Amino acid sequence: MAEPLRIALAGLGTVGAGVIRLVEANAALIARRAGRPIEIVAISARDRSKRRSVDITPYTWEDDMVILGERADVDVVVELVGGSDGSAPACARTTIEAGKALVTANKAMIAHHGLELASKAEAAKVPLKFEAAVAGGIPVIKGLREGAAANEFERVYGILNGTCNYILSTMEDTGRDFADVLSEAQAKGYAEADPAFDIEGTDAAHKLSILAAIAFGTAVDFRSVETTGITRILAADIAQARTLGYVIRLIGMAETDTNGDGVERLFQRVQPHLVPFDHPLAHVDGATNAVVAEGNFSGRLLFQWRGRR
Amino acid sequence: MAEPLRIALAGLGTVGAGVIRLVEANAALIARRAGRPIEIVAISARDRSKRRSVDITPYTWEDDMVILGERADVDVVVELVGGSDGSAPACARTTIEAGKALVTANKAMIAHHGLELASKAEAAKVPLKFEAAVAGGIPVIKGLREGAAANEFERVYGILNGTCNYILSTMEDTGRDFADVLSEAQAKGYAEADPAFDIEGTDAAHKLSILAAIAFGTAVDFRSVETTGITRILAADIAQARTLGYVIRLIGMAETDTNGDGVERLFQRVQPHLVPFDHPLAHVDGATNAVVAEGNFSGRLLFQWRGRR
DSSP: OOOOEEEEEEOOSHHHHHHHHHHHHTHHHHHHHHSSOEEEEEEEOSOTTSOOSSOOTTSEEOSOGGGGGGOTTOSEEEEOOOOSSTHHHHHHHHHHHTTOEEEEOOHHHHHHHHHHHHHHHHHHTOOEEOHHHHSTTOTHHHIIIIITTTOOEEEEEEEOOHHHHHHHHHHHHHOOOHHHHHHHHHHHTSSOSSOHHHHTSHHHHHHHHHHHHHHHTOOOOGGGOEEOOSTTOOHHHHHHHHHTTEEEEEEEEEEEEOTTTTOOEEEEEEEEEEEETTSGGGGOOSSEEEEEEEETTTEEEEEEEEOOO | OOOOEEEEEEOOSHHHHHHHHHHHHTHHHHHHHHSSOEEEEEEEOSOTTSOOSSOOTTSEEOSOGGGGGGOTTOSEEEEOOOOSSTHHHHHHHHHHHTTOEEEEOOHHHHHHHHHHHHHHHHHHTOOEEOHHHHSTTOTHHHIIIIITTTOOEEEEEEEOOHHHHHHHHHHHHHOOOHHHHHHHHHHHTSSOSSOHHHHTSHHHHHHHHHHHHHHHTOOOOGGGOEEOOSTTOOHHHHHHHHHTTEEEEEEEEEEEEOTTTTOOEEEEEEEEEEEETTSGGGGOOSSEEEEEEEETTTEEEEEEEEOOO
């Protein structure tokens, strides 16, 4: 068996702890599929003493996550801290500058600094992997980019925020109001205490900008996403849509259009949409994410997975 | 730009003609994504003079498809002839023995001879690619194998035959009988003149055996698939299922189970199933294919695409 690939983990929240459990539970499988074992050699997070669902004592602790990539015994840094600014991008930059590969699940960071990080990674000739930033552990991005690589995609759209979808589909099933369902979602852990990031559509816009960049081969352009959230949707809107044969879903959509003048532009929008009953997205309920890609040869592809939000 | 990858096409039916159109229409995109152009240098099919939807005059014709792989100007043979025996496996063997890569969309051949061909390809150190055998052009297999490579899959199941799904969902929507809907499907081109291969479940069983091998890392074992088709489903069965909250779908399912004795075995079945309304597969209508994979960390992933059948 080849030498192990040595990874450092920055961030030990739900996802970081999940990575530790996954690497421990599926070690043999991963080694077989990857051709070499994967070993966690160092970890870092904001608070060392916090109670966690996994035992972190087997791993070397670093107080400063920014320097994980500079450790001689680290091949890859996995950044799971989150946040568009602060220690996450600092850690990403140091890692790339140290000539190490970076794996990140940080959609806010990629939406805001993806272009800069991609340029740095290209210059340093190191891999920058952000599959997990759109769909944790899910092969959507890889599928789009490689499995359907011979296709020209014309439109990519989907349900990109599980919190919003949980709220809308619960309003639909129960006839209850937005505020009422939001409180319940917060109590159940499907929505954050401060829900603005989700319900205003920002999280969906981050993911859309990353998906669009991959589908169309363009640079990540989060700032041009026109975003409307779901806070003004009334129970009455949903009831009325239903009588007309529609459900309401928060849809992120990216498409290229010439608008009649021959110049191709990328349009990116996140907004509540009327989705007809016979469209597959009308049946995506609860805290689920789904992406539809329409290619010029593949037709309509749909990927669906259980989202954390 | 690097040297072109030179391919030979064996078989010029719907899929083969589609490959020619795709390579012509998306040439620039493919070259950019693959890092080198793809060029069709030679073609072969049973009947040279048959009327086709694409112009084949720009390509060198070979009467004998079996020797395509022996041409010095060919790097890869794409086998789209179909059939578990005859010229397809002969062409596959010659190609591999000539040290050339083989790409195939032939699910019957992979179901019956996949193990033998995989051993030959491994010995000859040449790639054998059969993504297209389960879901033409669709990233299901790639997604399973690479995008979710760290997952242990416990169960893989889905709607693997578009003809059967078209018939069942049309019976459901219209209340009409099996024989009646089958005739219509044949008239519309959704079912073959000899429909047995589809409606008896054989085609779904071929695909299931390939999916299972990839999901579980086992050898293709088509012979052990227990198969029941849809020919005995009555309109009354469908109506009764609906009153109980179910639809009927032909489901191919593969799972590993110890059956209580600690020895893990692979179980593969194709049979009509009751699918509850709230399961995503209950909303897969028409000539559509869908696969659900349940992993120990990813949860339930669903891929859905428009099938030719």
